[in-house]
Amino acid sequence: MSSSKEVIYRKDYQEPNYVVKSVDLAFVVEAESTLVTARIQFEVNPKQDKNELFLNGVDLELVSIELNQQQLNANKYDLNERGLSLHDLPDAFELKTVVKIYPSQNTALEGLYQSGNFFLTQCEAEGFRKITFYPDRPDVLAKFTVTIVADKEKYPVLLSNGNKISSGDLNDGRHYCKWLDPHPKPSYLFALVAGDLDYIEDHFITKNNNKVQLRIYTESKNIDACDFAMQSLINSMQWDEERFNLVYDLDEYNIVATDDFNMGAMENKGLNIFNSKYVLAKPETATDQDFINIEAVIGHEYFHNWTGNRVTCKDWFQLSLKEGLTVFRDQEFTADLQSRSVKRIEDVRYLRSAQFAEDASPMSHSVRPDSFIEINNFYTLTVYEKGSEVVRMYHTLLGEEGFQKGMQLYFKRHDGSAVSCNDFRLAMADANSVDLTQFELWYSQNGTPQVYIRENYDAGKKAYSIDFMQAAPDNYKGDVAWQPMHVPVKLALYDNEGNPLPLNDAGDLQLTYELKEISQTLTVNGVEHQPIASLFQGFSAPIKLHRQIGHKELAFLMKHDTDSFNRWDATQEMQSQIIIGKYQALLDNKNYNCPKYFIESFRHILLDDGIDSALIAEAITLPSVKSLTLKLAKVDVLKLFDAKEWLIKEIAYQLEVELLSVYNQNYDSSDYRVNSEQVAKRSLKNRCLSFLLQSNKKEFAGLAKDQFIHAGNYTDKMTALSLLTHQQVDGFEDLLGAYFTEWQDNPLVINKWLSIQATIPASDTLIRVKQLMELPVFSMKNPNAVRSLIGAFCGANITQFHAEDSSGYQFLADQIIELDRINPQIAARLAGLFNDYHQYNDEIQHRMNEQIKRIHTTDGLSPNVFEIIDRAVGSIN
Ligand code: B3K
Numbered sequence: 001m002s003s004s005k006e007v008i009y010r011k012d013y014q015e016p017n018y019v020v021k022s023v024d025l026a027f028v029v030e031a032e033s034t035l036v037t038a039r040i041q042f043e044v045n046p047k048q049d050k051n052e053l054f055l056n057g058v059d060l061e062l063v064s065i066e067l068n069q070q071q072l073n074a075n076k077y078d079l080n081e082r083g084l085s086l087h088d089l090p091d092a093f094e095l096k097t098v099v100k101i102y103p104s105q106n107t108a109l110e111g112l113y114q115s116g117n118f119f120l121t122q123c124e125a126e127g128f129r130k131i132t133f134y135p136d137r138p139d140v141l142a143k144f145t146v147t148i149v150a151d152k153e154k155y156p157v158l159l160s161n162g163n164k165i166s167s168g169d170l171n172d173g174r175h176y177c178k179w180l181d182p183h184p185k186p187s188y189l190f191a192l193v194a195g196d197l198d199y200i201e202d203h204f205i206t207k208n209n210n211k212v213q214l215r216i217y218t219e220s221k222n223i224d225a226c227d228f229a230m231q232s233l234i235n236s237m238q239w240d241e242e243r244f245n246l247v248y249d250l251d252e253y254n255i256v257a258t259d260d261f262n263m264g265a266m267e268n269k270g271l272n273i274f275n276s277k278y279v280l281a282k283p284e285t286a287t288d289q290d291f292i293n294i295e296a297v298i299g300h301e302y303f304h305n306w307t308g309n310r311v312t313c314k315d316w317f318q319l320s321l322k323e324g325l326t327v328f329r330d331q332e333f334t335a336d337l338q339s340r341s342v343k344r345i346e347d348v349r350y351l352r353s354a355q356f357a358e359d360a361s362p363m364s365h366s367v368r369p370d371s372f373i374e375i376n377n378f379y380t381l382t383v384y385e386k387g388s389e390v391v392r393m394y395h396t397l398l399g400e401e402g403f404q405k406g407m408q409l410y411f412k413r414h415d416g417s418a419v420s421c422n423d424f425r426l427a428m429a430d431a432n433s434v435d436l437t438q439f440e441l442w443y444s445q446n447g448t449p450q451v452y453i454r455e456n457y458d459a460g461k462k463a464y465s466i467d468f469m470q471a472a473p474d475n476y477k478g479d480v481a482w483q484p485m486h487v488p489v490k491l492a493l494y495d496n497e498g499n500p501l502p503l504n505d506a507g508d509l510q511l512t513y514e515l516k517e518i519s520q521t522l523t524v525n526g527v528e529h530q531p532i533a534s535l536f537q538g539f540s541a542p543i544k545l546h547r548q549i550g551h552k553e554l555a556f557l558m559k560h561d562t563d564s565f566n567r568w569d570a571t572q573e574m575q576s577q578i579i580i581g582k583y584q585a586l587l588d589n590k591n592y593n594c595p596k597y598f599i600e601s602f603r604h605i606l607l608d609d610g611i612d613s614a615l616i617a618e619a620i621t622l623p624s625v626k627s628l629t630l631k632l633a634k635v636d637v638l639k640l641f642d643a644k645e646w647l648i649k650e651i652a653y654q655l656e657v658e659l660l661s662v663y664n665q666n667y668d669s670s671d672y673r674v675n676s677e678q679v680a681k682r683s684l685k686n687r688c689l690s691f692l693l694q695s696n697k698k699e700f701a702g703l704a705k706d707q708f709i710h711a712g713n714y715t716d717k718m719t720a721l722s723l724l725t726h727q728q729v730d731g732f733e734d735l736l737g738a739y740f741t742e743w744q745d746n747p748l749v750i751n752k753w754l755s756i757q758a759t760i761p762a763s764d765t766l767i768r769v770k771q772l773m774e775l776p777v778f779s780m781k782n783p784n785a786v787r788s789l790i791g792a793f794c795g796a797n798i799t800q801f802h803a804e805d806s807s808g809y810q811f812l813a814d815q816i817i818e819l820d821r822i823n824p825q826i827a828a829r830l831a832g833l834f835n836d837y838h839q840y841n842d843e844i845q846h847r848m849n850e851q852i853k854r855i856h857t858t859d860g861l862s863p864n865v866f867e868i869i870d871r872a873v874g875s876i877n
């Protein structure tokens with residue numbers, strides 16, 4: 001096994017020995033097996049000038065191999081479990097291989113596999129090698145022609161990338177389809193689908209006047225749930241033309257939805273494959289969040305057509321080149337179509353709780369990692385979300401116009417090629433004639449940078465100054481000493497009435513100050529009185545800010561800051577201070593009363609007519625236990641959970657009247673629409689309901705039951721069901737039972753039912769989870785079901801996952817070991833749930849480590865799980 005756990009290093013990159021001029025693939029799809037014939041035209045790469053070639057190939061049964069139409073003797077190639085080595089090759093040649101593969105036995109869902117009554121592929125990152133022998137690396141780009149042959153009745157739909165060029169019947173009940181993708185692409189963007197699927201169709205006319213046929217394919221039972229996804233696709237195409245001037249480049253765009261998928265979706269050229277969770281939605285079965293996620297993911301995959309497909313990555317270390325940039329683009333899409341402020345708040349909330357945790361964990365890595373064992377483990381929050389923050393910083397530094405100039409130069413230089421994060425940075429720098437050399441550190445240094453500030457007001461000189469100090473993250477692990485970063489600090493100053501003050505001679509009221517040194521001072525002159533600063537507005541850099549700030553200043557910023565993100569952030573900081581105060585008191589067995597000013601400011605926000613409901617909803621959502629944990633050390637997580645619960649109850653008791661009145665005011669019985677106004681009202685109303693239920697009063701349980709019964713939309717229904725279940729209100733089991741009876745044939749709806757139960761904060765929940773695993777609606781082979789039940793229990797049920805008898809930890813370890821034999825990618829994701837062990841106190845760490853070590857010593861671990869667990873073990877003290 002050791003050879004497959006080999007570490008791959010970025011510094012070892014070498015250009016390919018041969019380039020591929022074209023590929024012709026023929027698939028004969030049958031129920032038991034599929035025959036794949038590949039004809040590949042190779043040409044030597046003059047830069048390498050080597051006459052040997054390695055073709056990746058895994059789990060392939062070689063039937064025949066020919067070189068320039070001649071059968072190849074066994075002494076001309078070496079075959080092992082990783083692939084095929086060819087030597088003494090001419091400078092140009094055609095290789096023809098025929099291999100047999102067994103898609104219906106493929107439970108790893110990588111390569112060609114079966115889902116229900118159809119076959120489909122997933123190739124990124126390295127799945128194409130499970131389909132045929134090929135240089136399966138992102139820097140080998142080629143034109144693909146694909147012919148698919150299959151039984152016409154069983155597999156009426158035959159799809160691949162590009163445009164369909166011919167199709168027809170064969171005389172034995174079979175038929176064929178031939179596809180040509182005119183755009184050279186790497187193998188990871190290859191896709192094929194064969195099966196019995198239905199579709200909806202629409203079209204989009206590009207600004208070049210090309211009519212693009214748009215289709216969404218799904219199993220026929222779901223065909224009535226695709227309309228929203230289609231509209232999202234049209235919106236994405238329109239938006240990319242308007243905001244980025246990027247136009248679609250094929251005559252067809254096909255999307256296929258499957259219930260069996262390892263991740264969210266995949267941007268294969270012209271043939272996106274989607275987890276059905278991000279396609280299917282009807283008002284009676286999808287929440288507001290589901291609709292918003294669908295629009296975002298459809299957008300994300302569509303935007304990859306330029307940022308990922310037309311310009312791709314030179315090697316997998318550059319993954320953030322396409323992912324960070326495309327996340328930035330999808331975030332901007334949602335911000336432009338929905339609420340910009342809410343989108344920013346939600347993205348930063350996620351970054352701070354989940355990506356900051358990853359940055360602090362044994363899996364900490366830079367946005368452009370230097371090594372990996374299994375690339376699939378590096379589709380991380382750091383590569384995606386922090387990568388997007390890095391792209392956003394260019395935008396902050398250069399402005400929209402400068403950023404778009406950089407994008408244009410990037411496409412001008414690199415369209416049709418495979419490049420690196422450095423190429424992107426240079427395009428941004430050159431297009432704007434600025435020096436972004438230091439900015440490279442955002443790609444190379446791991447961890448969350450720390451910024452400390454000290455403020456000083458000199459009344460005599462009427463000068464206000466801020467000393468900024470940068471410091472390395474605790475777990476920085478680069479080979480060279482940590483260096484200060486190029487950090488954009490968006491800021492404003494306010495006088496004590498909340499008026500913004502000029503920051504310089506030009507009279508600017510807002511500045512992007514560029515912090516580049518270890519320590520640097522910003523001075524503003526002509527300031528009459530002690531001002532209040534709003535720093536890192538809009539979260540202008542993904543850093544951890546250390547600032548001593550009291551509740552008065554926070555309350556001031558909540559009221560006066562013109563930056564909605566920082567207004568929200570002030571609410572979160574105040575809430576964190578209170579919860580942490582209570583937590584310390586619980587640890588020290590002391591009393592702690594909720595300060596009056598806190599309740600007052602909470603009331604003020606809750607009732608503020610001047611703020612949009614969506615922002616009120618965000619402001620009254622307390623920080624997650626995960627993000628609070630990151631502010632502390634050696635955490636007793638159950639006590640921290642109790643401290644947060646205490647604050648929820650305090651709010652519920654002290655502001656019961658206000659919460660109820662806001663609930664009633666936002667009850668909307670008009671026809672269901674997913675627009676920002678309605679979404680905002682529902683979210684505020686439902687957050688009020690969740691506080692009210694915490695007071696354990698019968699009348700509020702009644703309110704939730706009424707909402708469950710009368711709700712005209714799924715968001716309200718699910719919120720009520722989830723609150724009633726989590727509070728274990730009388731009769732909740734009956735509601736769950738009725739829900740199951742109604743929806744047992746709809747996996748997406750049933751997965752929500754599984755998650756609600758997995759997150760009940762009660763001591764019998766693990767037993768319940770184990771019982772649910774026995775139901776036919778659950779299968780270890782289905783990633784969505786695993787995430788909804790096991791993932792939800794271990795990742796979101798704090799009290800039960802961290803139960804003192806270690807049953808939660810044992811359960812997770814057992815599931816990882818079992819799942820690793822079925823689907824290593826999903827098993828490795830679950831293994832990541834152990835990664836935060838080091839944040840807890842010694843006793844918890846010890847119990848978690850026992851299970852981590854147990855997994856580590858299990859025979860036959862996949863490279864995926866091995867890499868995650870080995871890193872965890874490596875950092876146990
Ligand atoms: N590029 C794919 C992710 C592939 C994950 C491979 N383990 C989806 C996306 O980011 O758009």
Ligand code: ZN
Nearest residue numbers: 300304323326
């Ligand atoms: Zn992506």
